[in-house]
Every structure is written in C-alpha cells, then in structure tokens.
Amino acid sequence: MIETPVLERVLSEALRNGGEFAEIFAEDKVNSSAMLDDGRVEELSSGRDRGAGIRVVSGETTGFAHTADLTERGLMRAAEAASAVARSGGGGTRTVSSGALTGSASPSMDGRATPTTGSKADALELLQRADEAARASGAGISQVQAGFGTSTRRVLIANSEGLLAGDEAARTRFSVSCVALGDTGMQTGYETAARTLGFELFDEVSVEELARTAAAQALAKLAARPAPSGELPVVLAGGSGGILFHEACGHGLEADHIVKNASVYTGKVGQQVASTLVTLVDDGTIGSEWGTFGVDDEGRPAQRNVLIQDGILTDYLWDYLRARKEGRLSSGNGRRQSYRDLPMVRMTNTFLLPGTDDADEIVAQTQRGVYVAKLGGGQVNTTTGDFVFGTTMAYLIEDGVITEPLRDANLIGNGPEILQRIDAVATDFSMTPGTCGKDGQSVPVGCGQATMRLSGVTIGGTAE
Amino acid sequence: MSTTTEETNTAGRASAGDPEALLALAERVAGWARSGEEMEVYVARGTETEVRAYEGEVESLTSATSAGIGIRVIVDHRLGFAWAGSLDESVLGETLAEARDNAVFATADEHVQLAVPDGVAAVPIDLWDERLESVPTTRKIELALALEAQARGADPRIRQVSSADYGDVAAESALVSTTGIRSSTRKTSGYLSVGVIAGEGDASQTGGGFSVGRGFDGLDPERATTDAVSRAVRLLGAVKGPSGRSTIVFDRRMATTLLSIVSSALSGEAVAKGRSIFAGRVGEQVGHPGLTLVDDPTDPRAYGAAAYDSEGLACRRNALIEGGVLRGFLYDTVSGSRSGVASTGSAVRGGYAGTPGPGCRALTLAPGPEGYDEDGVLAAVGEGLFVQSMTGVHSGVNPISGDFSVGAEGLMIRDGKLAEPVREITVASTLQRMLLSLVAVGADVEWLPGIAAGQTLAIGDMQISGV
Structure with a gap:
C-alpha cells in the first residue's frame, strides 16, 4: 500500500514537533453486498474505502488525523495535522531514520488459505435458495429478507518504535430474517452465519438450514405467550449465550474502562469474581471465527488471553496506549472500525470454556425456569455492572421439560452477581458471531459457551 | 505493496461551504449516463473536529476531512449501486462501472425508479453557521477542558469524569439525477458531551449530559454538566x-x-x-x-x-x-x-x-x-x-x-x-x-x-x- 521509505518520512514528519510515539494505520477495504427482499433482488452494492489514520502521542495527549489520500503528500498533510497536539509539548524533534522499520507489511497467512470470491451470480443463487427454503417452511411465513455481504480488508501498520506489520482478511456473512403472520399478529426470526473467510463460508454453512432455522423461530413465536416478569432460573443454550459474558464482564475487563476507574472490576485481579465453573478466554487466533485476525489494528499479533480462571480474575484486555501506561505489553486487543477511528481496547472471540455437565440433564434438573435458545444482543454499564441481554427465541421450562415458546424480552442483571450464580456448565460448546459497538465504533466479534444455567436472573416480560 | 500514484483531487480540495463545486462534480458524473440509463449521483464532503479532555489535559484531538460518492444506476428497471470513500478522479469512473455491473444482476421491478421533481418548493432553512470555520482549534480545546473541569468540580460526589468531549461537523452534499433532480444541502453542528461517575461508599452511578447547536457559539458547558451531574447523583443509593x-x-x-x-x-x-x-x-x-x-x-x-x-x-x-x-x-x-x-x-x-x-x-x-x-x-x-x-x-x-x-x-x-x-x-x-x-x-x-x-x-x- 505504501512503500517503507515513505512510511519512515511520514513518521518523522509526525514527530517533527515532539511527541513520543507516532503511528500510521493504512487500510484498503473492498465491500460487496446483495439483498433479496420481498421476493426480489433489490440491491447489489459495491464499495471501496481506502485511507490512512495517523496518530501522535505526546504525554497524555493523542493527536489524530485521517486522510483518503495515500500519496506521500496526503500522508504528510495528515501527519502535520496529527502532530499539532505536540506543538506546545516540547521534548524536541525526533526522527525515524531510514531503515528503522523492521518486520513486514505482508500478512503472514499462517496456514490460512487465501480467500476465494464467488461471482455476483453465485451470491444471488444463494439468496434465492434461502428465500425458497424459508418460504417452504410454512404457510405462515409472510416475508423473507436474505442478505449476503463480503469484504476484503488489507491493513498496514508502521510506528516510530520500528514496528511494521500488515494483515489481510476476508469476512463473509449471510443472514436470513423472516416474518410470520398469524392470528396473534406478526413475529420474527433471524439467523446469521459469519466467518473470517471468503466464499469458503458456504462449504461450512448451508443457507437453506439458516433459512429454515429463522423461519422456524418466527413460526414458533406465533404461539408464544408473554415472557414471565421477575426472577427465575435461566438455562442458556450453547452459542449465543456467550453474549452474557461479553456484557456481564467482557466490556468491564477492557483496560480503558479500568484505568479510568469506570468498571466494577477495577482492582479485582486475583479475586474471586465468578463461580468456580467460570474460565473465560478471549482469543483472536482461533480458526476462522468472526473475531479472528492475524495482527490487531496496532500491529500486535492476535493472542489467547485467559481473563478468568476457575472464577478468579487473572487479567484485563489491553491496547498499546493503556498497556504503555502500566509498563506492560498490549494483549493484542487494540482494534478500530476503520482508518477514520482511533484504536480502543476491544474483545475478539470471547468464550467460556466448556464444563462437565450434560446439557439435557441441566434442563431436566430445572423445575421451573426459562430456556433461552437464542439471544439477540445486550448492553452493559461497565461502571455499575448492570447489564441486559435480549432473547429472540426462548421457552418456558416446566417440571424439567421445555414447553411453551415465549415472546421476546430483555433479561437484566448485575455482572459480578450473575457470574456467581452460574451453577452448571455443559460440554456442548459452540460459537456465534456478533457485531460489538463501543463509543460509536463497530467491530466483528465472536461469543461462545456451552449450555449453562443461572440460578436466578430477572426476566423482563409482561406476564404478571 | 506498491506506492500509490499521484492523483489529482480537485473536488476534494474545494473550499468548505462551497456547494457549487460539489454540484458541478455531481452534474459532471451524471452527464456520463448512457442512453437508456437513469442515474443518480450523490456526493458528500465533511470536516470534523473532536476534542476529548481527561483530568485537565487533552486526551485526544481528532481533525479530519472526508468525502465520498454514491451512484445509483437503473437500466431496464434494474437497480445497481456503488460507492467510494473518495472523490478522486480515478475513483469516479470505477464506481460508476461497478454500479452499472451491479444493475445487471438485480430483479427487474417497475417500481424501481428515481425521484422526479414534483413541483413542491423547498422551505428555505439555513443550517450553516459561517462562523464555525473560523473558530481556532485552541478555543475548541479550551471549551473541552472547561467542560471537564466544571464537571469535576460540580459536586463533591463526582468521582470521575469518564468523558468530556467537544465536537463539530460541517457537512455538505449534492444530488443530481438524469430525471431532473438537482439539489444541494449544507449543515453545521456542534456539541458538548460529558459523562460522569458519582460515588458514595461502594456505590457508583453514571450520568451523561450534552449541549448541541448549529456551531460553536451557544454551546453551554454548564447545561451539559448540570444535566450529567444531577442524573448521576440522584441515582446514588438506587x-x-x-x-x-x-x-x-x-x-x-x-x-x-x-x-x-x-x-x-x-x-x-x-x-x-x-x-x-x-x-x-x-x-x-x-x-x-x-x-x-x-x-x-x-x-x-x-x-x-x-x-x-x-x-x-x-x-x-x-x-x-x-x-x-x-x-x-x-x-x-x-x-x-x-x-x-x-x-x-x-x-x-x-x-x-x-x-x-x-x-x-x-x-x-x-x-x-x-x-x-x-x-x-x-x-x-x-x-x-x-x-x-x-x-x-x-x-x-x-x-x-x-x-x-x-x-x-x-x-x-x-x-x-x-x-x-x-x-x-x-x-x-x-x-x-x-x-x-x-x-x-x-x-x-x-x-x-x-x-x-x-x-x-x-x-x-x-x-x-x-x-
């Protein structure tokens, strides 16, 4: 994307007014998407986004500028703008000498296959197949929307400490959303598959199966009764239940919240923060999961970080800036939505390690409660630890048996309290993709866990 | 990886607040439509500044300009769309070619059509604050720092000011179509936003407040702070x-x-x-x-x-x-x-x-x-x-x-x-x-x-x- 001597000259320009650290993050992203809705291929869209963000750190202050102009002249202008914060700082001029950058901007693919791209016609055929499968699921299906999106993102990171790194990743997702219409009104079902892969996604995923799952959800909910109101035991099926950990503690373990004393987990390393059944890992290296990458958006290789071991908090998640303050290394969690954004501490693939219980037994041993087959999302206030997570497919458990479907509702709890209430974890582990939003930036993440039970959590339904 | 060749960037460098330059660009691209093709060209450009203050210092200062184009092409009732985050000359042609290619694959649908002027006159609204462009960055920094200081000192129960931001945006767009549409818009906005943490004993609560306006003048740190602080403090003991x-x-x-x-x-x-x-x-x-x-x-x-x-x-x-x-x-x-x-x-x-x-x-x-x-x-x-x-x-x-x-x-x-x-x-x-x-x-x-x-x-x- 940019030749090394240019990078060195731009980094020198960025530090011309002083400052301790300068970095160039360049990105070239190509998107294409297609949408089938109401039985028609309504929209094919292609997009190209290319540019660079330059930051300069001077004391406690970060200067940032970005440009879509990747010529040396464009980069120099951005470097000058970013360096403005150092103008008052003193500390003298620093230069990044020729040959200072070591490493390679070429991504190390580490056995990852170069992603393949399907043709537009291939994508449309998948959309048609999903539409047909959903509509064939039942006469109650009144509307189907199927979406395909794929992107290839190349990044290059160079900094004044001599780092030069690059990454390339393809990400592909396919989603189906259905509306079912019955006497009780409309209900919805949604299913998505997303991997850090190209068209290989469809070697692993059947679009018909996704469509049938989404349709089945919508149809089942036509007969749903209002969700209960109040505290009950809750069994979370493997996969999307991982959203619980993402919200209940994942965000609270991000070091930017910790250093600002804006997390309930501040100062708790070494303490018991969860049931002994909880070992929580954040791992950006695994397979082709949605939150996987080669290097993070600060050039650090992805790594596996154990956050909670047998209920004891072992570490937080770190990016360059917060780690530097503590005199340690980043944990490979510095990520950004695009070159237009500053990096922040972000999760990658966050999951609970499987336990030893049997999933069916967990349900059988629950007298009365709620079985959550699928969660749709959640939100947390890291300072108080209060968080919500919403069901998109849930059922009542009566006398140890899964019975009637329930209408959508949020569940609410407090992170540190809920983590103590995990009293069973099964072996049937699976992962689910998601989009994590923080401070206006969205990044792809994975969540995962095996079937597990919370001894009690508040369900926000309308049934009295 | 190779070096990017030098490119001209005339539209991207036109001075801010000059919608005519954007309209001219959109018009030029729309002029590339072939016969039998309907086309709509949307171009947008913006500049933004964001200052975040923390504990009496500037935590980050972001200044940026961005620009992009989105093109819709309709051929035989089939719609194709493409966009690019740049107004570079070389990008314009590529984007149009992609939009045309995408149109080939869509389902033909008689309802897919571009807007046609309907005779309704636009109500003139001035959403552009001329003065914003001339406000020096140092004043924006001072305002963010003042906001942070005010929030910290507003109440003894405020333990932390988790964010104190100043931001402004100046955005312009132009839209030209082969069906006779020709419009442009421009808008400025400014905001102050503050997040605080109040504490008493073991309990902490959060509150946020803001002040928004068309530009820099009139932004009110007192208003943002009072709102954030009262929201956090009144929740203590919840x-x-x-x-x-x-x-x-x-x-x-x-x-x-x-x-x-x-x-x-x-x-x-x-x-x-x-x-x-x-x-x-x-x-x-x-x-x-x-x-x-x-x-x-x-x-x-x-x-x-x-x-x-x-x-x-x-x-x-x-x-x-x-x-x-x-x-x-x-x-x-x-x-x-x-x-x-x-x-x-x-x-x-x-x-x-x-x-x-x-x-x-x-x-x-x-x-x-x-x-x-x-x-x-x-x-x-x-x-x-x-x-x-x-x-x-x-x-x-x-x-x-x-x-x-x-x-x-x-x-x-x-x-x-x-x-x-x-x-x-x-x-x-x-x-x-x-x-x-x-x-x-x-x-x-x-x-x-x-x-x-x-x-x-x-x-x-x-x-x-x-x-």
Missing part, C-alpha cells in the same frame, strides 16, 4: 425495584428514543413489505385520542431539519397520527410507487455509502391541553416510575411484533414528586398497547439529537420486572 404494574413517565431524552422506535413502523417501505404493525390500518384508531404525531423537517428548530430529502425532493410536513387515528405513512419514490402514492419527500440515507429509503427526520407529538412541563406530568401521574435511562433497546424491542422490554434506571414517583432511585429493572409492554395507554404528553418540547423531539411522556399500565 436499589433494585419491585415488580408490578405501573404508570411510567419517560423523560424527554427517553421519549425521543420511544418515538424513534415507533417511526420504523411508519415507514412506507415497512408497510408495503408487511413489516409494520400499522399495515392496512389507515383510518383506524391506533392510539389514545390524545395522540397526534407529525413529522416536520421544515421546522428549523428540529435537529433533523432539512430543506431537501435524500432524493432531492423538498421536505414537507406529514401528519401521521391525528387524535389517535392513523393518517398515513412516509414514502420515498420507490415505496410510494409500490403503494400507488407519491413520495412524501421522506427519503433518508446513511451518507454516500447507503441507498435512500423512507424515514422520519423530525417527529413531534402535539402537547396535551394542560401544557405540562416535567413537574406537571409527575404531579398529574401521582404514583409511578420516572425513567431517565434505558438499555437494550436494540435487544429487547421488536418493532415488527411490537414486543417492548428494556432495562431501566430512574426514580419512583410518590405524591406527584420524584422519590427514591431504582436500578436493575425492566419495563415492558407492547408498542400497540403503549400507544393506546398514553396518559400525558408534555409541552416541554426540546429538540435533541435524533429524529424526534424530546417531551416528557407518561404511559400507563406497563409491567416493571425487578425483585
């Missing part, structure tokens, strides 16, 4: 509240969120595709007789005010619900054609990377006859729950089924006044039932960021879930 049925008073900010949710069901596209709770119900009583809802982007006070919609038609006032009776929906050209009606001038789009669709810009409810402010609504309600923040709106509200369940924080209402704080509860109902259970609409209209006005709202018979 415990999980009891379950039960209750009347809920939503504060002005929460009311903006509620109206935004309802707005998705008023989209003509959702109606045409059978995804709206209001489909087929025009002329029916869908809400309490006291419910009158209007979308009026021509009101210059509205945050979402605009002269032109995202297809280049004049924005106009559209009555949606009157006296609880559903009057109609919002349409863009395509959804209107699908429903056999004209566009209501309600196309919106998410910048150059998105295609237009119908949506609200400036929803407002007619205030109740009593002219209540917040205190008036509280007094009228007597007993209930006042909600000042909601979480999980994206995860617990389903605008298609109408199911509504959100996390909430706030204060109990006793004897018509705010009483003890509560947290970690949910409030739930269905959107259909909420519209019918309206108890009061405040006259305390405040235009907040978003697509709807803020005004205190009371809704009866909602379920609280707690202990």
